[in-house]
Amino acid sequence: MEYKAPVEAYTGVVREVTIGKGKKSLKIGGENILPFHFFDQGSNPNPVKFALEVLDMEPQDWPEHLTQPFKDVLTDPVKWAKKCEELGADAVFLRLVSTDPAVKDSSADGAAVMAKKVAEAINIPLIIYGSGDDKKDAEVLPKVAEACDGMNLLIGPVQKENYEIVGRALLEHGHNASALSPLDINLLKELNVKLSKFFPSDRIVIDSLSSALGYGMEYSFSLMERVKQIGVITKDSMTMMPIIANLGAECWKTKQAKETKEQGLLWEGLTALSLLLAGANILVLRHPETLKLIKETIEAR
Amino acid sequence: MVIIGENIHVIAQAISTALRERDAKVIQDLAKAQAEAGAGYIDLNVGPMKKDPEETMQWLVNAVQEATDLPLSIDTLNPVAMEAGLKACKRKPLLNSASGKSLSKEQMLPLAQKYNCDVVISVMTDKGMPPDVESKVDSIMSTVDHANGLGIPNEDIWVDPILLPIGTAGEGQRFTVLNLEFIKILEDVLPGVKSTVGLSNTSNGVPDQLRPPLNRTYLVMLERNRLYSAIADPLDKELMNLTRGGMPEIVELIYKTMDGENIDLSSLSQKEIEYVKTAKVLMGETLYSDAWLES
Numbered sequence: 001m002e003y004k005a006p007v008e009a010y011t012g013v014v015r016e017v018t019i020g021k022g023k024k025s026l027k028i029g030g031e032n033i034l035p036f037h038f039f040d041q042g043s044n045p046n047p048v049k050f051a052l053e054v055l056d057m058e059p060q061d062w063p064e065h066l067t068q069p070f071k072d073v074l075t076d077p078v079k080w081a082k083k084c085e086e087l088g089a090d091a092v093f094l095r096l097v098s099t100d101p102a103v104k105d106s107s108a109d110g111a112a113v114m115a116k117k118v119a120e121a122i123n124i125p126l127i128i129y130g131s132g133d134d135k136k137d138a139e140v141l142p143k144v145a146e147a148c149d150g151m152n153l154l155i156g157p158v159q160k161e162n163y164e165i166v167g168r169a170l171l172e173h174g175h176n177a178s179a180l181s182p183l184d185i186n187l188l189k190e191l192n193v194k195l196s197k198f199f200p201s202d203r204i205v206i207d208s209l210s211s212a213l214g215y216g217m218e219y220s221f222s223l224m225e226r227v228k229q230i231g232v233i234t235k236d237s238m239t240m241m242p243i244i245a246n247l248g249a250e251c252w253k254t255k256q257a258k259e260t261k262e263q264g265l266l267w268e269g270l271t272a273l274s275l276l277l278a279g280a281n282i283l284v285l286r287h288p289e290t291l292k293l294i295k296e297t298i299e300a301r
Numbered sequence: 302m303v304i305i306g307e308n309i310h311v312i313a314q315a316i317s318t319a320l321r322e323r324d325a326k327v328i329q330d331l332a333k334a335q336a337e338a339g340a341g342y343i344d345l346n347v348g349p350m351k352k353d354p355e356e357t358m359q360w361l362v363n364a365v366q367e368a369t370d371l372p373l374s375i376d377t378l379n380p381v382a383m384e385a386g387l388k389a390c391k392r393k394p395l396l397n398s399a400s401g402k403s404l405s406k407e408q409m410l411p412l413a414q415k416y417n418c419d420v421v422i423s424v425m426t427d428k429g430m431p432p433d434v435e436s437k438v439d440s441i442m443s444t445v446d447h448a449n450g451l452g453i454p455n456e457d458i459w460v461d462p463i464l465l466p467i468g469t470a471g472e473g474q475r476f477t478v479l480n481l482e483f484i485k486i487l488e489d490v491l492p493g494v495k496s497t498v499g500l501s502n503t504s505n506g507v508p509d510q511l512r513p514p515l516n517r518t519y520l521v522m523l524e525r526n527r528l529y530s531a532i533a534d535p536l537d538k539e540l541m542n543l544t545r546g547g548m549p550e551i552v553e554l555i556y557k558t559m560d561g562e563n564i565d566l567s568s569l570s571q572k573e574i575e576y577v578k579t580a581k582v583l584m585g586e587t588l589y590s591d592a593w594l595e596s
Contacts, residue, residue, distance in 0.1 A: 236588050
């Protein structure tokens, strides 16, 4: 009997989200297959994208082998962002870490000015994250959204505690929302349901929390894989959004990544590769050499 | 469907105070209310009972028996309190509960034989909670075999599959589905045994106002698969109405959802839509979230 390879065809299609405008834009999502299942029926029109991370203040706890590639620009987020562009990033990920009440508690207005400067200075799309403190983000992110009015950025994290106030500001000023929930698919769906009541579902990106290798990565992997499967296979409208894997910060927090450069690059690289296989559509990295390593790996060079 | 009234529960502050102060009225009122609402048993959940287990249990059983003639379900992990309770019962009580754990086999199961009572036996073993239908069947068969050896007949055994909250670590739905399956095949693997579940456990952790729809829908689904009894809230009128044949259209709709029939939601009332959506999450057909009625 002749062997016929089984080919799956799924009905769910991940929504396509555009970040940025015109030439300064990119698309993520849009696939109707599982990650790298190119043998099945369907396609992924938008291959995975990579962002490099920029902080709005000089990093405090980065090892030298991580600061080295950016050593002349670390005090200037605008220059730092331009450097990321030169290094081949598809997007810049600006983290407004200084606004954290536990860091500098810097003002929302200051953060908004900075965000706009960075957005205008680069020729690639911008992703902006607040500090993650849900109360402070509820002040900072609306100001950032207003300052960058109409630029169609991806802004987050939008969380259970602040989705109404942040979501409405993003909507009013024409941005996409990155919805963050803590490693639980039921909570993830709930946030998407609630946000979708007033915010267009095709402008939501899922941040399911990306833990580092050795620090819970397997949980992140399983969850991301499940989100993708439930979206693509069972066509659950509330999980059919592209996924952002915000893993650089998690990896470079680890003792292992801080110890030596090789170890750091591998730590970030292996976490990135794993989450890519789980279904991430855009990955946020810190080290430009990891970016190079992963791109080479995917392109099988 | 036999409803074992769950409301006399030591976690409720009023009950805990009444027990401590020997205030019979609070407890008797609750027993009467449950009896009037149609409960078949009154569950007396007293927790571990560290202080005066014998005397307290005896007092409680007598107080409740003054208020109602219903048989009692003695619900404690403390074997001393358990024995005192069983001894004081006028009607054949329900020992709630034993399991396949060594300690339970040593301490609880012999009591069921000694007092010739009905006994709830859960699928738990020393290894913990069996993770799938097959291992649940294996462990309950082994424990029931042990109980038979002690002289407890299948007819006196009420098997409890242990329900887990639907929101458990993102995989509670797997358990709602496999427990439905387990209940469905139970009578075939252990002829003559009865079954029971701690119904409200399914909705544990869900916002309070959203718990009743889950409990009600799940009970209808389990009943269809031949569930014999449930520890549940008889004061939930809609729940009782559903199991007493008062809402045949809703039951029909839940069955259709279980059968995977295509249901046109646009022709249904808000309440009917909610039952369909709830049945779908309990079937594992749509991913659960606390916003399941809204999406």
